[in-house]
Amino acid sequence: MSRALLGATGLLGLIAIGEAVPRLGLVPIQYAPPPSRIAAALASEAQQPRFWTAVGDTLRTWAEGLAIALVAGVVLGVVIGSVPLLRAATASTIEFLRPIPSVALIPLAALLYGATITSTRVLVVYAAFWQVLVQVLHGVADVDPVAHETARVYRLGRWARVRYLIWPTALPYALTGLRLAASVALILAITGELVIGSPGLGREIAVAQGSGVSAVPTMYAYVVVTGLIGLCANAFARMGERRILAWHPAIRREVAAA
Amino acid sequence: MRRIAIALGLPVVLVAVWWFASAGSTDFYRPALSRILLAFRETWFGPRLFDDALPSVGRLFAGYALALVLGVALGTAIGAIPWLRALLEPALEFLRAIPPPVLVPIIILIAGFGDLMKVIVIVSGCVWPILLNTVEGVRGVDEVLADTCRSYRITGAMRLRHFVLRAASPQIVTGARQALSIGIILMVISEMIAASQGLGFTIVQFQRGFQIPEMWSGVLLLGLLGVGLSALFQVFERRILIWYHGQRAEMREW
Amino acid sequence: MLHVEGLSKVYDGHGRRTEAIADITFSVAEFEFACVVGPSGCGKTTLLRCIAGLLAPTSGRITVSGEPVAVVFQEYGRSLFPWMRVRDNVELPLRASHMKAQRRRELVAEALESVGLSDVHNAYPWQLSGGMQQRVAIARAIAYGPRVLLMDEPFAAVDAQTRAELEDLIRSVWQRLGVTLLFITHDIDESVYLGQRVIVLSASPTRVAEIVTVDLPAERDQLTTRSDARFAELRTQVYAQIQKAKRSTP
Ligand SMILES: Nc1ncnc2c1ncn2[C@@H]1O[C@H](COP(=O)(O)OP(=O)(O)OP(=O)(O)O)[C@@H](O)[C@H]1O
Ligand SMILES: [Mg+2]
Numbered sequence: 153m154s155r156a157l158l159g160a161t162g163l164l165g166l167i168a169i170g171e172a173v174p175r176l177g178l179v180p181i182q183y184a185p186p187p188s189r190i191a192a193a194l195a196s197e198a199q200q201p202r203f204w205t206a207v208g209d210t211l212r213t214w215a216e217g218l219a220i221a222l223v224a225g226v227v228l229g230v231v232i233g234s235v236p237l238l239r240a241a242t243a244s245t246i247e248f249l250r251p252i253p254s255v256a257l258i259p260l261a262a263l264l265y266g267a268t269i270t271s272t273r274v275l276v277v278y279a280a281f282w283q284v285l286v287q288v289l290h291g292v293a294d295v296d297p298v299a300h301e302t303a304r305v306y307r308l309g310r311w312a313r314v315r316y317l318i319w320p321t322a323l324p325y326a327l328t329g330l331r332l333a334a335s336v337a338l339i340l341a342i343t344g345e346l347v348i349g350s351p352g353l354g355r356e357i358a359v360a361q362g363s364g365v366s367a368v369p370t371m372y373a374y375v376v377v378t379g380l381i382g383l384c385a386n387a388f389a390r391m392g393e394r395r396i397l398a399w400h401p402a403i404r405r406e407v408a409a410a
Numbered sequence: 411m412r413r414i415a416i417a418l419g420l421p422v423v424l425v426a427v428w429w430f431a432s433a434g435s436t437d438f439y440r441p442a443l444s445r446i447l448l449a450f451r452e453t454w455f456g457p458r459l460f461d462d463a464l465p466s467v468g469r470l471f472a473g474y475a476l477a478l479v480l481g482v483a484l485g486t487a488i489g490a491i492p493w494l495r496a497l498l499e500p501a502l503e504f505l506r507a508i509p510p511p512v513l514v515p516i517i518i519l520i521a522g523f524g525d526l527m528k529v530i531v532i533v534s535g536c537v538w539p540i541l542l543n544t545v546e547g548v549r550g551v552d553e554v555l556a557d558t559c560r561s562y563r564i565t566g567a568m569r570l571r572h573f574v575l576r577a578a579s580p581q582i583v584t585g586a587r588q589a590l591s592i593g594i595i596l597m598v599i600s601e602m603i604a605a606s607q608g609l610g611f612t613i614v615q616f617q618r619g620f621q622i623p624e625m626w627s628g629v630l631l632l633g634l635l636g637v638g639l640s641a642l643f644q645v646f647e648r649r650i651l652i653w654y655h656g657q658r659a660e661m662r663e664w
Numbered sequence: 665m666l667h668v669e670g671l672s673k674v675y676d677g678h679g680r681r682t683e684a685i686a687d688i689t690f691s692v693a694e695f696e697f698a699c700v701v702g703p704s705g706c707g708k709t710t711l712l713r714c715i716a717g718l719l720a721p722t723s724g725r726i727t728v729s730g731e732p733v734a735v736v737f738q739e740y741g742r743s744l745f746p747w748m749r750v751r752d753n754v755e756l757p758l759r760a761s762h763m764k765a766q767r768r769r770e771l772v773a774e775a776l777e778s779v780g781l782s783d784v785h786n787a788y789p790w791q792l793s794g795g796m797q798q799r800v801a802i803a804r805a806i807a808y809g810p811r812v813l814l815m816d817e818p819f820a821a822v823d824a825q826t827r828a829e830l831e832d833l834i835r836s837v838w839q840r841l842g843v844t845l846l847f848i849t850h851d852i853d854e855s856v857y858l859g860q861r862v863i864v865l866s867a868s869p870t871r872v873a874e875i876v877t878v879d880l881p882a883e884r885d886q887l888t889t890r891s892d893a894r895f896a897e898l899r900t901q902v903y904a905q906i907q908k909a910k911r912s913t914p
Contacts, residue, residue: 158496166501183519237416244417245424251640253591255598255610256632259617259625263439339509343595346511347602354512361515368519375512382507554742561716561735562757562808572756576747653747657790 217276229288272344291325473532485544510535543585547578671724686869702865795826866909
């Protein structure tokens with residue numbers, strides 16, 4: 153059997169198990185609705201403008217936060233990475249700030265910005281920024297020392313070095329950072345909505361959760377939607393990476409310290 | 411000496427700037443650092459340490475350990491059996507793509523509001539990066555080493571322990587590191603959404619009660635927790651992957 | 665001791681069919697040192713993997729009477745476990761065969777001693793040079809106490825100096841241990857210098873072109889043996905066979 157067929161079988165199997173387990177009474181059906189009911193709930197939600205507004209809000213928070221993090225991460229990464237003194241001076245600070253969980257900022261954001269898109273965006277930017285920055289720093293560090301020497305021998309200016317030497321080496325790393333950041337950013341976008349209550353899919357899930365047993369299939373439907381968005385985000389990030397790097401000779405490997 | 415000065419320079423400057431810039435602050439939302447540190451001592455060096463902070467960390471460890479065992483076990487099986495991998499890969503891709511925090515409301519429905527729910531939440535988020543990375547690692551074991559095992563009759567548990575798991579360990583560690591940060595997020599989230607104790611709950615409580623310095627101290631504690639756990643992780647990683655980093659450094663010299 | 669009868673191997677997969685071995689028949693007597701030479705890509709590794717039981721032949725029969733069988737692979741860099749120190753690498757096969765710890769330690773020490781690596785027990789393989797790594801792999805095979813030893817171009821990737829040393833090492837190991845040794849190489853000089861017989865393979869489709877008996881004295885050394893007139897004759901003979909086999913291929 154071909155891979156694709158096996159994979160489809162696996163997906164169908166997952167759906168079948170999801171359908172059978174509640175129907176056989178192994179878990180309470182009102183708490184774990186079978187996929188058919190979730191699909192029905194999804195279909196009815198999809199007819200309401202409110203659903204699409206939520207999807208749009210989530211996507212917007214995610215994309216804006218990601219874009220800010222990407223620009224900031226790349227610019228700072230290249231600047232810090234290409235100045236040895238700066239790199240040494242910031243290393244410990246970066247090591248310290250990076251593992252601070254972004255959820256720690258939730259109460260701060262909620263306090264300062266309330267239940268708005270802005271407060272969730274702060275979380276998204278914070279979480280995504282480190283992913284990009286760390287990868288770019290690794291990328292800049294990976295520039296071939298011989299190439300560095302060559303550039304110096306030919307008296308390439310600082311800008312030319314960034315443009316022709318550092319940037320091409322760091323690009324694959326930056327894209328890896330973007331891919332990692334994209335999935336983290338989505339998690340934080342939806343988390344912020346769920347916990348802070350800023351508009352988006354996360355808030356809809358919280359609303360459905362608070363609306364009693366009848367809304368349970370709706371809640372599942374929203375969860376499935378977040379999964380689908382996550383899937384698309386992954387697929388797009390991978391595709392973009394492949395597209396942009398098709399010409400690129402560098403070996404792409406995920407930095408172990410990610 | 412110079413290296414230490416460079417490493418400590420920026421952090422010291424940053425803390426000093428925060429200290430002096432916030433000194434005598436009258437902004438309700440941004441209290442002075444001295445005030446926050448005072449609140450930190452009053453808040454966390456007392457019963458809250460045992461009633462809120464430690465139980466949270468305990469749940470985190472429990473869930474994380476469980477996810478580690480589950481993820482490595484399932485990942486090894488899936489990675490070693492090609493048809494199983496082909497069968498499960500798309501389903502796993504989908505399940506992994508669901509942002510873990512949205513599972514909190516679902517798991518509450520099934521497991522209630524207790525410790526069990528929180529541990530399940532942590533497991534359900536941590537298991538994916540570990541599992542998928544283990545699959546990749548097991549799949550990518552070196553063929554020559556596999557042949558070596560076969561020709562020297564290294565089989566069964568011995569093969570698993572000394573070959574498969576070790577060969578996959580760099581990937582497993584990468585997955586475990588991703589899982590750790592997800593685990594901390596989920597520990598906090600599960601308590602923010604549904605709990606009557608724990609770190610996340612307490613901090614949200616402070617925020618809602620406008621106990622601002624206390625809230626800041628909670629944020630600080632979470633940050634320290636993240637930094638501490640990641641440092642601990644690095645200690646383990648160094649020990650487990652000493653050969654890997656050594657080998658890579660060796661290759662780079664070529 | 666070791667019989668290969670009508671062996672053929674066809675790789676079939678990924679939409680590509682490669683006939684690696686057409687038809688090979690030969691045997692190796694107990695305690696014999698036999699070399700296999702053939703041009704690159706003629707299926708030498710394939711042959712060895714079939715004999716070692718790592719690969720199922722497409723047709724033909726292989727009988728190896730004598731246990732255990734040890735293998736030294738072509739890619740020494742990849743055949744040692746990088747997460748284990750040298751000592752543990754040599755010891756692992758013995759642990760797998762449930763040997764007592766005391767006995768294991770002795771065997772490991774002896775084996776490393778005999779390849780001249782008594783001082784690197786605690787090193788990791790990647791801290792050693794290529795030649796030393798291959799010696800660790802040889803030590804592992806020795807410690808295993810094999811009756812049959814299979815070696816696949818073990819010295820292809822080491823420098824000439826080390827290579828000469830390792831060749832002498834292998835000769836002495838073979839004489840001391842009393843094993844049946846099948847040594848694969850693409851180097852004609854090496855095959856004549858080492859073996860008692862040289863099995864010459866043709867280019868693909870691979871067959872046995874000729875089997876040359878090496879009637880050089882048992883005591884060999886790099887200087888006198890290689891400057892021996894008989895040595896020159898033999899290597900010319902092997903060389904001519906390989907050239908002929910190449911030309912006759914369609
Ligand atoms: N796993 C495989 N799948 C398909 N074809 C293979 C495989 N392994 C080897 N071949 C093919 O079989 C032929 C013989 O390969 P083999 O590795 O046995 O040659 P070799 O004599 O050992 O070469 P070398 O001297 O370079 O080590 C080659 O044409 C090779 O492309
Ligand atoms: Mg070969």
